[in-house]
Amino acid sequence: MQKKIPVIFDTDPGIDDSVALAMALFSEELDVKLITTVAGNVGIDNVTSNTLKLLEFFGRTTPVARGAASPLKRKLEDASWVHGSFGLGEYDFPEPRTQVIEKNAVEAIRDILKNSEEKISIIATGPLTNIAAFILTYPKLKNKIDKLIFMGGSLDGVGNKTPYAEFNIGVDPEAADIIFKSGLELVMCPMEMGHTAYFNKRDIARIKVTNYVGAMFEVLFRTYKDNHVKNGAATHDSCTASYLIEPKIFKTKRAYVTVEIIDTVKTGIVVCDFSKKSRDIYNMSVCTKINVVKFKKLFFTIMGNID
Numbered sequence: 001m002q003k004k005i006p007v008i009f010d011t012d013p014g015i016d017d018s019v020a021l022a023m024a025l026f027s028e029e030l031d032v033k034l035i036t037t038v039a040g041n042v043g044i045d046n047v048t049s050n051t052l053k054l055l056e057f058f059g060r061t062t063p064v065a066r067g068a069a070s071p072l073k074r075k076l077e078d079a080s081w082v083h084g085s086f087g088l089g090e091y092d093f094p095e096p097r098t099q100v101i102e103k104n105a106v107e108a109i110r111d112i113l114k115n116s117e118e119k120i121s122i123i124a125t126g127p128l129t130n131i132a133a134f135i136l137t138y139p140k141l142k143n144k145i146d147k148l149i150f151m152g153g154s155l156d157g158v159g160n161k162t163p164y165a166e167f168n169i170g171v172d173p174e175a176a177d178i179i180f181k182s183g184l185e186l187v188m189c190p191m192e193m194g195h196t197a198y199f200n201k202r203d204i205a206r207i208k209v210t211n212y213v214g215a216m217f218e219v220l221f222r223t224y225k226d227n228h229v230k231n232g233a234a235t236h237d238s239c240t241a242s243y244l245i246e247p248k249i250f251k252t253k254r255a256y257v258t259v260e261i262i263d264t265v266k267t268g269i270v271v272c273d274f275s276k277k278s279r280d281i282y283n284m285s286v287c288t289k290i291n292v293v294k295f296k297k298l299f300f301t302i303m304g305n306i307d
């Protein structure tokens with residue numbers, strides 16, 4: 001068997017984050033070393049407690065570090081209207097018995113990277129606040145990051161937080177700006193992926209009967225609202241995680257990607273310049289297509305790994 005890919009998972013659960021986390025934890029390809037939480041879909045207390053609840057539910061003991069309580073320069077505008085007031089819909093999880101580690105997200109990421117002999121990848125399924133704060137604090141450790149795969153932006157400049165801004169980028173555009181200019185190896189998984197590879201009603205009926213995790217997801221999906229997916233559940237964050245597990249599911253293109261940070265009606269819009277004239281300044285790979293059949297096959301294979 002191939003060596004597992006070491007990864008740090010930065011997240012704001014969040015309904016689709018929960019599915020992504022399960023995919024990362026139960027996949028045979030990834031070794032999740034650390035989970036860091038970030039204010040986004042709901043506030044930091046709730047996303048952190050949701051992460052602990054999910055881990056206990058999954059029977060896992062991966063360390064969890066609490067991250068940023070608000071974006072770098074703005075007040076948090078959450079997405080509780082999408083994920084429910086606590087962030088995990090109506091599912092009645094027991095209160096977590098475990099706790100976060102003492103170090104905050106930035107310090108915990110530093111420790112993991114510093115003590116690792118190999119490079120580590122990061123999957124980010126929330127606003128990029130923690131990762132930007134890490135880059136600002138420990139720029140020299142950038143070279144220990146293999147790649148950063150983040151869910152954010154859109155190919156066509158249409159948003160879900162505002163008419164222009166996708167949620168993760170729109171919540172903390174300054175953090176996204178730092179990341180886009182960081183020189184890290186970046187992969188962007190834009191909104192179109194999760195809207196194309198959404199779970200339809202038939203998928204959800206199948207998910208419900210896979211096992212106890214699938215039954216829980218089905219309850220979460222009853223709450224999940226997405227303007228683009230009326231009858232089913234968008235898969236934004238699990239598409240993002242699946243890139244690291246099986247990149248061949250996606251078509252990618254190199255691009256020069258920027259984000260609007262000035263306060264206008266378009267704050268948080270992401271612009272992807274694929275033109276050849278920008279070749280010399282391309283700063284990331286952008287997922288432009290997803291193979292829906294292969295993505296769902298991967299998802300159900302991983303669900304089959306759960307006892």
Ligand code: BDR
Nearest residue numbers: 014079125151167168236
């Ligand atoms: C992103 O925003 C959040 O609400 C989801 O969890 C996902 O990360 C989609 O725009």
Ligand code: CA
Nearest residue numbers: 014017125126
């Ligand atoms: Ca998320």
